[in-house]
Amino acid sequence: MTGSDGPHREPGSDVRAAGSASERAREEEERAVEQALALVGGSSGPGRSDRSGGSGERPSRSRDPRAPWDSRDSRDEDLNARRSNDSHIGPGSAPHADRSSGSDPCDGRDSDLRDGRAAPAPGREQPSHPDRAFPGDPGKTPPPSWDRARAVAARAGRGGAPATIRLPLDRALGHVLAEALGALTDLPSFDTSAMDGWAVAGPGPWAFEAGAGLLAGRGPAAALPDGTAVRIATGARVPPETTAVIRSEHAHVDEARGLLHARRSVVTGQDIRPRGQECRSGEQLVPAGTVVTPAVLGLAAAAGYDALPVVPRPRVDILVLGDELLNAGLPHDGLIRDALGPMLGPWLRALGAEVSGPRRLGDDAGALRDALTSSDADLIVTTGGTAAGPVDHVHPVLDALGAELLVDGVAVRPGHPMLLARLSPDGPYLVGLPGNPLAAVSGLLTLAEPLLAGIAGRPAQDPYRALVHAEVHGHPHDTRLVPVVHRPGRAGGRDHVAPLRYNGPAMLRGIAAADGLAVVPPGGVRSGTEVEILDLPWAPATPWTEGCFT
Numbered sequence: 001m002t003g004s005d006g007p008h009r010e011p012g013s014d015v016r017a018a019g020s021a022s023e024r025a026r027e028e029e030e031r032a033v034e035q036a037l038a039l040v041g042g043s044s045g046p047g048r049s050d051r052s053g054g055s056g057e058r059p060s061r062s063r064d065p066r067a068p069w070d071s072r073d074s075r076d077e078d079l080n081a082r083r084s085n086d087s088h089i090g091p092g093s094a095p096h097a098d099r100s101s102g103s104d105p106c107d108g109r110d111s112d113l114r115d116g117r118a119a120p121a122p123g124r125e126q127p128s129h130p131d132r133a134f135p136g137d138p139g140k141t142p143p144p145s146w147d148r149a150r151a152v153a154a155r156a157g158r159g160g161a162p163a164t165i166r167l168p169l170d171r172a173l174g175h176v177l178a179e180a181l182g183a184l185t186d187l188p189s190f191d192t193s194a195m196d197g198w199a200v201a202g203p204g205p206w207a208f209e210a211g212a213g214l215l216a217g218r219g220p221a222a223a224l225p226d227g228t229a230v231r232i233a234t235g236a237r238v239p240p241e242t243t244a245v246i247r248s249e250h251a252h253v254d255e256a257r258g259l260l261h262a263r264r265s266v267v268t269g270q271d272i273r274p275r276g277q278e279c280r281s282g283e284q285l286v287p288a289g290t291v292v293t294p295a296v297l298g299l300a301a302a303a304g305y306d307a308l309p310v311v312p313r314p315r316v317d318i319l320v321l322g323d324e325l326l327n328a329g330l331p332h333d334g335l336i337r338d339a340l341g342p343m344l345g346p347w348l349r350a351l352g353a354e355v356s357g358p359r360r361l362g363d364d365a366g367a368l369r370d371a372l373t374s375s376d377a378d379l380i381v382t383t384g385g386t387a388a389g390p391v392d393h394v395h396p397v398l399d400a401l402g403a404e405l406l407v408d409g410v411a412v413r414p415g416h417p418m419l420l421a422r423l424s425p426d427g428p429y430l431v432g433l434p435g436n437p438l439a440a441v442s443g444l445l446t447l448a449e450p451l452l453a454g455i456a457g458r459p460a461q462d463p464y465r466a467l468v469h470a471e472v473h474g475h476p477h478d479t480r481l482v483p484v485v486h487r488p489g490r491a492g493g494r495d496h497v498a499p500l501r502y503n504g505p506a507m508l509r510g511i512a513a514a515d516g517l518a519v520v521p522p523g524g525v526r527s528g529t530e531v532e533i534l535d536l537p538w539a540p541a542t543p544w545t546e547g548c549f550t
Contacts, residue, residue, distance in 0.1 A: 027379065079408045094512055113322045116534070138472060144411050146411060146412040149447065151422075153448075153449075157456075158454040162455070163311065163312055164310070165309075166308065167535075171293055172308045174313070174352060174520060175295055175311060175312075176290065176311045177291075177309065178457065179309045182282045183279040183285055186279070191274050192236065194273050196248050197246050198229045198231060199224060199228065199230050199231075199238055199239055200224075200243055200244055201213065201243050201258070202243060203227070204261060205261050206259065208231070208258060211231070212231065214236040216233050217236075222239065225241070225243050227512070238272055243266070244269060244271065245266060250263045250264050270462035300540070310463040314354065314455040315353070316381060317359070319361055319383070320341045320356075320360045320382075321363060321385040323391070324434060325337070325362075339437045340440050341383075344383070350460065350538055351537055363385070365397055368393055373401070374456050377428050378428055380423075380431075386434055386435075398423075398430070401423060405421050407447060412446060412480070412481060413475045414442050415443045415481070418443035431447045434508045436505040437508045438511055441517075442481050442517075461535065463519055463532040465507070466497045468499070470499050472499050472518060475520075476522060479522065481499045481518070482499050484497040484499050484500060484518045486516065491506040497518060515535065
């Protein structure tokens with residue numbers, strides 16, 4: 001370009017002479033860092049056409065031998081991965097801009113959520129070059145930061161008013177309430193006995209008559225005169241004018257004289273559940289957006305509900321791409337087992353979706369287009385094919401269909417070639433996951449989880465912070481997601497998380513043992529500091545999360 005319209009100016013330009021010296025110095029420094037990282041970790045840089053198996057995750061410049069959990073020793077096997085999650089350059093083709101692992105960092109300025117620019121990383125000064133594009137693609141802006149990409153996905157999911165259906169209680173489990181659940185009656189709806197014992201009126205001792213007394217489920221009894229008592233069962237209606245209920249073990253029965261004595265002092269109202277103690281008719285029991293758990297079902301039944309107003313579960317189709325994938329048996333002759341097909345369905349169901357069985361399309365652009373145009377799902381999830389190689393068809397097919405790219409790459413490792421698209425204003429969303437397994441998990445938690453939460457009417461997971469007992473290496477410019485496991489504190493120490501060793505983009509061994517992912521900011525975190533944590537969908541409730549339920 002010429003003049004002052006962009007960063008590439010002709011020699012001798014007054015603008016360049018006046019103001020670009022510091023910028024050139026910064027770029028040279030960044031380029032040197034990236035080249036050094038490429039030499040250490042073997043990741044692809046501009047102009048390299050090896051199909052690197054990572055998601056573009058570049059190892060840090062040094063490795064602490066005391067940190068055995070780090071995945072730097074796994075980088076060599078990533079070079080053999082079939083579908084690149086980073087720069088995927090075929091003969092005569094340019095790298096796809098947001099998936100290049102070149103020297104240009106993804107650190108543009110903030111702007112609209114869909115403009116593709118990354119948010120500044122906390123604590124790191126950003127170069128002031130908002131017009132700078134990725135190398136090899138002059139029109140491409142850097143991808144958004146990890147948290148901004150999640151915000152875009154959540155907002156997309158909340159874009160339309162959720163539908164409402166009514167389901168009987170035995171089918172509502174796991175759905176999200178479309179409306180607040182209000183009490184249809186007082187709970188309890190009459191004064192009831194909290195214990196087996198004696199209903200008494202006035203001061204004692206109390207005269208009583210032999211007999212079975214008052215049982216649960218019977219109609220109202222006559223008022224109880226002062227100085228009298230009647231046997232009563234738990235849950236039975238308390239007679240009018242009753243002073244208290246005396247538990248059987250706290251009562252002494254004088255059969256010969258027909259009198260009841262209390263072994264302890266009697267307090268008015270003791271062991272009686274008064275009408276409306278739990279709620280009054282019309283009072284809100286649980287708000288809209290609550291996931292229907294077994295306890296919610298019990299509460300709804302107690303409050304008189306036979307069916308619940310819920311949001312339908314989002315419907316998801318899974319399309320597995322790649323000619324190199326095997327459905328069974330051992331890997332052989334350059335073919336590998338499909339790890340994502342068996343994993344994605346259960347994972348998406350754990351996120352509250354209704355999922356069809358995975359469809360394996362291979363590397364066939366026509367089959368991919370037909371599958372996208374014929375789907376009636378709310379979300380289509382694809383695996384692999386999000387780079388720019390000769391058989392990576394996701395972007396060309398989306399372009400041909402006129403799809404709207406909401407997120408095209410994310411500044412996160414692993415998994416930065418992930419994407420989020422809307423096929424049409426009324427059509428389904430598509431989340432394109434990288435082909436490497438842990439990179440695909442990153443895409444699930446970054447884009448699919450908040451999107452599905454929005455569609456289903458439930459809040460997206462909020463990260464919380466936990467102490468980390470190890471140095472966690474970070475990417476120079478991008479967020480890094482690292483599998484972690486929670487550990488109890490020793491000798492009165494705080495509970496903490498420990499990073500897991502096998503965390504390379506193509507690895508599942510670490511995430512299989514994890515109960516969460518650490519959200520590591522650019523530059524990493526030191527041992528003894530706190531880091532954001534995303535729980536996995538099946539992580540149990542744990543004592544290290546703050547707050548309590550009362």
